[in-house]
Amino acid sequence: MLEVKGLMVFYENALAVNDLSLKVQAGQVVGVIGSNSAGKTTLMNTLSGLILDQRIKELRKGGERITIMGKVIHEGQDISDMPAYERVRLGIVLCRERHPVFPDSTVLENLAIAGHLRSKVEVAQTTELCFDLFPNLTRWRRRKAGFLSGGEQQMLAIGMALVVRPRLLLLDEPLLGLSPAMQEKVVEAIRSVREKTGVTIVIAEQFARPILPMLDFGYVIENGMLTLTGSGRDLMENPEVKSAYFGL
Amino acid sequence: MAAQDTSKQVTRRRERLDRGIKVRSEDIYALNSWREALYLLAPRALPVVALVLLQLLAPEYWQRVLISTTVFALLAISWDLAASSGMVCLGQALFFGVGAYLAGIMNHYLGLPPGLTLPLATLGGGVICTVLLLPVLRLRGIYFAMFTLILPLMIERIIEATKVFGGTEGLSGLTPFSHPLWESFLTMTALWVALFGLRRIMASDYGLVLKGINDNDRAVMSAALNIYRYKAQALFLASATGAFAGAFMTHSYRFVGMPVFALDYSILPIASAAVGGLGTLAGPALGAFILVPLSEMLRGLGGLRIVIYAVLLVVFTVGLPEGVFHYLRRKYTQFERWTEVGK
Known part of the structure; x- marks a missing residue:
């Protein structure tokens, strides 16, 4: 479904992603595991196309020059230069890190804004699905998103991505800043999303322990480079992963 | 398990680096030579000298x-x-x-x-x-x-x-x-x-x-x-x-x-800051030294003056949104070159 070939991303002279290649098959849950500054967010921004917009903005304000090399191929089509909004139309939807919601809009309004590409009926259906997946949100339908807890905002952010009815859902650090109990809830919700919608999911995450068991395939990256690949179970058994991510 | 693409491929990218003299003239090391000291002094002293000379030599x-x-x-x-x-x-x-x-x-x-x-x-x-x-x-x-x-x-x-x-x-x-x-x-x-x-x-x-x-x-x-x-x-x-x-x-x-x-008196300072570059104080001042004389030079065009002035403003803000000062400072302290990236 998605293939990345020899991706390299430079922020000025700093190499954030170094010759990275990966494949995502339809229906899979694929994980990109890496510690801080491994290049996860850069990879997700490249897959979603947001980095192209970032590159233009930096260029225009004379900031850091962002150089992108390599290819992103979606169902045989090279989308490396396709802007983010067009990739969303293809069904590639990114849920950015740190629960990006519209703080001054209510939960329902947030979902409605996110689903503007869809008909009202579709949005209503997916909204109900979101409330099924995230029951915590149900009682806060008309509450401003900025007043929700961090975990609830994360759930809402995932819900907003779902309203677009993605074919490929990119989740960038969905567990960031959440308590272990809340992390479990979000992981459970991601699992339900997959079961109920069959959407292909790519998760970039540094908390490997809760994520690895649900992965069909995982990539471990460090300093922008691919260091390990394998199924979720293989990676869980890998001594290097155990040492680096489980502290064992 | 590891799956790195090892095929050799060379591409080029643009690299931006600090000039050697910029690094050499940082801190007290600037006093090592006249060249380094001048490098630091020139952008500060030249505008002062230029303005004094202009004020003395320009027509009334x-x-x-x-x-x-x-x-x-x-x-x-x-x-x-x-x-x-x-x-x-x-x-x-x-x-x-x-x-x-x-x-x-x-x-x-x-x-x-x-x-x-x-x-x-x-x-x-x-x-x-x-x-x-x-x-x-x-x-x-x-x-x-x-x-x-x-x-x-x-x-x-x-x-x-x-x-x-x-x-x-x-x-x-x-x-x-x-x-x-x-x-x-x-x-x-x-x-x-x-x-x-x-x-x-x-x-x-x-x-x-x-x-x-x-x-x-x-x-x-x-x-x-x-x-x-x-x-x-x-x-x-x-x-x-x-x-x-x-x-x-x-x-x-x-x-x-x-x-x-x-x-x-409210609008022109903002336009100057937009043209010169925000957040540096020198940028807005430079912007004023571009816009005000420009406005005077266009005075002969009568009604068209505002149109041309506005177009130039748009050109500056769209073409150089970082501001003239930021651009000049970047060029003064850094250089760019093509570099090969091997995979």
């Missing part, structure tokens, strides 16, 4: 334009200082007008000479404008900006309605500067003092707090700092700078009236 008309440009540069610096501290003003005319009227009143009613009215109007203008804006320091963004836009318009109408300080006629026949050269060099000195002094302040720890307020005021509050005190102080510095510009123009024109609250 352009000398007046230079004075007016310097005044607008002061207003632009004042705007940038406030904006860098999280207070985007739309009413630089308030600072200018209050300073202008204070100098006019002190000269007209009390007979004080420019040597006294200028410092008193600068300090007094700073205090009055700060006090006027104190109640709205808690407002941010467009709300603060709207208030600063309304205040000068309001004062203008009050003067018109109550006919105080000469009403619509204003106060004329004020004491001029004793010598045209004294006038030119006073405004230039004020510009350099404001520019270098305020840049020094912004580079200090105190300036870091002001920039922090602009970036994330809650984070600054969390560092146990009273942001409203800092904002009030920054506002005083900005308004005193603007008030000096106003007071100076009062004596330069020997007149003060309602036009000192005109929108020109």
